Amino acid sequence: MKTALQFIVLSFTALVFLSGSGVQSAHASEDPIRVAALLDLSGHYSQFGLETKQAMELGLSETKKIDVRFFDTKGDLKTAEQKLNEVIQQGGYTVVVTLASWISNGLAAKIKSNHLLQMAVGSAVFDHADQKNCVRFTGDVGREIQYLTNYLQSYNKVAVMYFNNDYGISWNNALKSTLGSKLVKSIAYTDTDVDFTHPLNEVKAVHPDALALISTREAVQIAKQASKIRIQSRMFGTRPTLTAPLLAEPTARGLMFSYPDLNETLPIFASFKRKYGYRMSAFGAEGYDLIKSLDRFCRHGKKNKVLFANYQNRTYDGALGRITFNENAQADYDYTICVLQNGTWGKMKR
Incomplete structure (x- = not known):
């Protein structure tokens, strides 16, 4: 009788132990x-x-x-x-x-x-x-550029302004390769610049039909300053060009840009x-x-x-x-x- 009781106790203890281990494993597997x-x-x-x-x-x-x-x-x-x-x-x-x-x-x-x-x-x-x-x-970038260049190819003279980082440099190189002689001016700037008068005057001097901005929130200042010196080029941008301040800027109206088809x-x-x-x-x-x-x-x-x-x-x-x-x-x-x-x-x- 004593042996049987010991067996029952040991069996119950083992069952509890195994059940507890199973719960812990389940919780471990559910850790986020x-x-x-x-x-x-x-x-x-x-x-x-x-x-x-x-x-x-x-x-x-x-x-x-x-x-x-x-x-x-x-x-x-x-x-x-x-x-x-x-x-x-x-x-x-x-x-x-x-x-x-x-x-x-x-x-x-x-x-x-x-x-x-x-x-x-x-x-x-x-x-x-x-x-x-x-x-x-x-x-x-190689995929996105296909969509933008389909539009840019219809222009005879294209200028580019791009921020000087991995993204901007890659876009500029890709546009050079794709547009060839149609790319008449390419200007780099730092993304903390606020005065774009000098580079915009360089752009104006070559009389481009289109100006591609590889930019982000500074595109607002570029659009304003381009309008001030009467640059008439059609403006284009890429995905990060779209920002809330740009949406609110009247001189940016009509700017076209490549974007994921959400x-x-x-x-x-x-x-x-x-x-x-x-x-x-x-x-x-x-x-x-x-x-x-x-x-x-x-x-x-x-x-x-x-x-x-x-x-x-x-x-x-x-x-x-x-x-x-x-x-x-x-x-x-x-x-x-x-x-x-x-x-x-x-x-x-x-």
């Missing part, structure tokens, strides 16, 4: 993926970083499987490196989100060497795709407008699709290499439209040409 988002939240490109953050937060409200902490890079590579060091020292992260081409490129090697998965937004120029450690949600029928666009009071752009779309796709693909594993593999050669329908990720997990999707009109933007009809 920890993500460090390195965004410009207060620097020159803060409009894009803040919108990306807002859209990511809306995506996070729809899942419990992802935990994101935001870090402010101020749009500066050295600051971004410092923030990445903090992330590495803290430990426990699986994914690092980077914004801006120069930051995504500058941090790629260190992110990989520390066994973290990189996810890049707002990064049309990325030189480390062959490392197979970065899921990029920004379409490549799927604005999705509820996220109306939700974003209700919550934040303005229309979500491509930067918000990238941030939202990052969270939603990660939420879906993490079901197959949460290790960084597994997550990367889940994006390879896959398609995802999101705010950016239908995204096709290649073998290096680099996104591709359709673009269109938009035009600024009446304080907003719309697609051009050809």
Whole structure:
């Protein structure tokens, strides 16, 4: 009888132990993926970083499987490196989100060497795709340029003003290659410049039919100052040229720019407008699709290499439209040409 009682007690104890272990394992498997988002939240490109953050937060409200902490890079590579060091020292992260081409490129090697998965937004120029450690949600500059040059080719003389960083230099080189002798003037500037009188006078001197601005919020000052000295060229821009101040600037009306063909029928666009009071752009779309796709693909594993593999050669329908990720997990999707009109933007009809 005593032996039987001991057997029952031992069996019950083992059952409790095993059940407890099962619960702990289940909880461990349900731990959220920890993500460090390195965004410009207060620097020159803060409009894009803040919108990306807002859209990511809306995506996070729809899942419990992802935990994101935001870090402010101020749009500066050295600051971004410092923030990445903090992330590495803290430990426990699986994914690092980077914004801006120069930051995504500058941090790629260190992110990989520390066994973290990189996810890049707002990064049309990325030189480390062959490392197979970065899921990029920004379409490549080479893809976007096809849409813009279809319009620029119809002009005999084109001038370009571009900010002197990875993004601007790549665009300028691509336009030189595509437009050939039609590109009559190319001028670089720093993205903190505010007086563009001298370069604009250089542009005016060659009498271009079109002026392409590879720029961001400084495009407002360029448009104003170009109007003041009576430059009559048709103005064009690219994805980051679109900013809230530009939408409000009368002299920028009619500016045309290449842009992702967003799927604005999705509820996220109306939700974003209700919550934040303005229309979500491509930067918000990238941030939202990052969270939603990660939420879906993490079901197959949460290790960084597994997550990367889940994006390879896959398609995802999101705010950016239908995204096709290649073998290096680099996104591709359709673009269109938009035009600024009446304080907003719309697609051009050809």
